[in-house]
Amino acid sequence: MNLSLSKIGEFGLIHRIKRLIRTDNSVVQGIGDDCAVIKFNQREYLLLTCDMLVEGVDFRSQEDPYLIGRKSLAVSMSDIASCGGMPRYALISLGIPKNKKIKFIDGLYKGIRDLAKVYSLNIIGGDISRSEKLVIDVSLIGLVEKNNLVLRSGAKLKDIIMVSAALGGSIKGRHLRFSPRIKEARFLVNSFKLNSMIDISDGLTLDLSHVLEESDKGAVIYQDLIPLSRDCSGLEDALTSGEDFELLFTLSIKEARRLLSVNDSFFPIGHITGKKEGLVLIDRLGNPRKIKVKGYTHF
Amino acid sequence: MNLSLSKIGEFGLIHRIKRLIRTDNSVVQGIGDDCAVIKFNQREYLLLTCDMLVEGVDFRSQEDPYLIGRKSLAVSMSDIASCGGMPRYALISLGIPKNKKIKFIDGLYKGIRDLAKVYSLNIIGGDISRSEKLVIDVSLIGLVEKNNLVLRSGAKLKDIIMVSAALGGSIKGRHLRFSPRIKEARFLVNSFKLNSMIDISDGLTLDLSHVLEESDKGAVIYQDLIPLSRDCSGLEDALTSGEDFELLFTLSIKEARRLLSVNDSFFPIGHITGKKEGLVLIDRLGNPRKIKVKGYTHF
Numbered sequence: 001m002n003l004s005l006s007k008i009g010e011f012g013l014i015h016r017i018k019r020l021i022r023t024d025n026s027v028v029q030g031i032g033d034d035c036a037v038i039k040f041n042q043r044e045y046l047l048l049t050c051d052m053l054v055e056g057v058d059f060r061s062q063e064d065p066y067l068i069g070r071k072s073l074a075v076s077m078s079d080i081a082s083c084g085g086m087p088r089y090a091l092i093s094l095g096i097p098k099n100k101k102i103k104f105i106d107g108l109y110k111g112i113r114d115l116a117k118v119y120s121l122n123i124i125g126g127d128i129s130r131s132e133k134l135v136i137d138v139s140l141i142g143l144v145e146k147n148n149l150v151l152r153s154g155a156k157l158k159d160i161i162m163v164s165a166a167l168g169g170s171i172k173g174r175h176l177r178f179s180p181r182i183k184e185a186r187f188l189v190n191s192f193k194l195n196s197m198i199d200i201s202d203g204l205t206l207d208l209s210h211v212l213e214e215s216d217k218g219a220v221i222y223q224d225l226i227p228l229s230r231d232c233s234g235l236e237d238a239l240t241s242g243e244d245f246e247l248l249f250t251l252s253i254k255e256a257r258r259l260l261s262v263n264d265s266f267f268p269i270g271h272i273t274g275k276k277e278g279l280v281l282i283d284r285l286g287n288p289r290k291i292k293v294k295g296y297t298h299f
Numbered sequence: 300m301n302l303s304l305s306k307i308g309e310f311g312l313i314h315r316i317k318r319l320i321r322t323d324n325s326v327v328q329g330i331g332d333d334c335a336v337i338k339f340n341q342r343e344y345l346l347l348t349c350d351m352l353v354e355g356v357d358f359r360s361q362e363d364p365y366l367i368g369r370k371s372l373a374v375s376m377s378d379i380a381s382c383g384g385m386p387r388y389a390l391i392s393l394g395i396p397k398n399k400k401i402k403f404i405d406g407l408y409k410g411i412r413d414l415a416k417v418y419s420l421n422i423i424g425g426d427i428s429r430s431e432k433l434v435i436d437v438s439l440i441g442l443v444e445k446n447n448l449v450l451r452s453g454a455k456l457k458d459i460i461m462v463s464a465a466l467g468g469s470i471k472g473r474h475l476r477f478s479p480r481i482k483e484a485r486f487l488v489n490s491f492k493l494n495s496m497i498d499i500s501d502g503l504t505l506d507l508s509h510v511l512e513e514s515d516k517g518a519v520i521y522q523d524l525i526p527l528s529r530d531c532s533g534l535e536d537a538l539t540s541g542e543d544f545e546l547l548f549t550l551s552i553k554e555a556r557r558l559l560s561v562n563d564s565f566f567p568i569g570h571i572t573g574k575k576e577g578l579v580l581i582d583r584l585g586n587p588r589k590i591k592v593k594g595y596t597h598f
Contacts, residue, residue, distance in 0.1 A: 004398060004399070004400055004401065005397065005399050005400070005404070006397060007401075008401060013401075013404065013427060016401075016405075017408055017425075020412060021422050023421040023423060024419065024421060026387075027388075030422075030424065036424040038388060038423070040339075041340060048388065048390055048423060048424060048438075049390070049424065050392045050424070050425060050426050052394055052426045052427075052428040052434070052436060053428070054429065054434075057428060057430065058428070089337060091335070091347055091349045093351040093392075093436045093438075095353050095434060096304060096597075096598075098305060099303060100303070100304050101303055102303065102304060102312075105312065109319070122329070123320050123322070123329075123330070124322060124326055124330065124335035124337070125349070127349050127350050127351045127436070128309055128597060129353050129356060130598060131353040131432065132355075133431055135351070135394060135434050135436075137349070137351060137426070137438075139390055139438035141337075141440075298427060298428055299395075
């Protein structure tokens with residue numbers, strides 16, 4: 001038997017890899033969350049994450065290099081945000097086609113530098129190789145206070161599920177221009193007790209299903225509550241389209257009430273249930289339907 | 300003016316990038332050494348490095364996936380070694396062609412896991428994307444005691460230049476099977492005062508020239524002293540072929556004498572001179588010739 005990758009899919013492959021990996025007790029969280037979490041000092045953990053963007057998959061070659069560079073850093077920042085942390089250091093690996101113009105690379109790095117500056121992030125190194133298609137891999141190191149760390153695995157029964165903005169239609173351009181939700185995440189973890197968080201990179205239902213799986217829970221979400229962005233083409237788009245890069249988080253009813261009373265920029269969309277109930281959508285007429293999880297996968 | 304990459308070359312590009320980067324005072328060493336160095340705790344620094352391997356450039360697709368995986372980790376370990384540190388955590392980013400078989404990916408990860416185990420390295424995360432050619436980017440985080448840190452920039456006048464093994468001919472297979480010189484580097488930094496170190500990844504003369512440039516020095520090396528490996532096709536090969544992944548380091552005459560008296564597995568090949576003297580090779584007849592630095596570059 002010699003299975004091809006498309007048979008087990010991206011997440012099947014990640015499970016397959018994870019199963020065989022052992023780590024020592026300095027690793028608080030290994031493979032399977034937005035960031036890896038490592039013991040650092042008495043007060044803080046180190047957060048580590050990397051994201052690879054490939055020409056023709058994550059961006060088109062005719063795109064503005066400034067926006068390509070910016071996005072390559074922003075997607076990793078979004079992972080740091082979803083663990084409640086602050087980005088601190090970046091390593092940039094570039095695979096560059098031989099015929100690329102210096103002007104293109106200059107633009108790419110300006111996009112990276114300008115976004116780094118906003119968050120006082122240090123670009124500390126990288127690697128340059130040659131490749132047929134442009135490849136950018138950004139590794140990001142962040143810090144989070146121990147009691148501010150939020151993982152996918154902490155969702156609790158009856159938690160309220162919330163998102164940080166309207167969803168859908170990112171493909172129309174927002175995926176190249178979005179601001180990673182660092183400030184929003186820091187506001188949340190500094191003032192409220194979040195039980196779980198993830199960033200919506202592969203689509204609302206797929207990313208929510210990651211939270212449910214890691215937390216051994218189910219969820220009910222309400223069609224009427226899901227905020228649709230201007231660019232969104234409809235419910236299905238909001239549920240399944242990738243690269244929104246908004247925060248999806250859960251917190252107790254009490255904490256949710258407190259949040260909603262001081263800030264109206266976060267949207268409750270449902271609540272956490274038991275595992276056996278799965279993921280259920282309540283439609284406009286109040287009818288429940290089981291959601292078959294769909295979203296973006298690479299294979 | 301719109302220069303292409305091949306006009307300024309890999310190292311021209313790195314200079315161009317470095318010039319515009321600013322870092323804060325938590326960064327001990329940014330772009331321009333084998334690793335970035337970050338303040339960690341009272342006793343240790345964090346070391347960070349990443350290396351991207353691309354199919355068709357750094358390995359051929361028909362190569363054993365086990366060896367490809369192994370090499371992808373080994374090259375980054377070699378960078379940690381050359382700063383005197385111990386590798387601790389790895390992030391693995393993979394760009395995989397859609398039609399790749401699971402068996403291939405399993406082999407690749409087994410190569411990574413087996414080498415990681417030898418050095419008690421934790422694989423803590425990564426990213427998976429789709430790409431036309433296989434791309435592997437490994438980010439490695441290591442630790443080094445503050446007084447064991449060795450950089451490219453510390454070479455001193457009259458230092459002896461040494462290498463950790465015979466050079467050349469790596470392309471015949473060693474580049475896929477080499478052991479990163481972690482133990483050798485740890486032995487050296489624990490027992491001797493090294494002034495500078497680098498790993499030979501782009502060729503002896505090119506990597507030595509990096510040390511000279513960062514240290515503002517020149518060097519004399521002796522043809523008769525350069526140890527040639529069994530696979531080496533001659534002096535030119537030993538001077539310029541990449542991927543030996545041996546340590547190149549400098550230390551005072553006194554320390555070199557002490558090292559040579561207890562251990563015969565390191566080879567002195569020359570000494571450090573003033574910057575204006577450049578890089579000089581003394582041939583078999585005792586004649587000096589200025590070396591035009593050559594080695595592997597990607598463009």
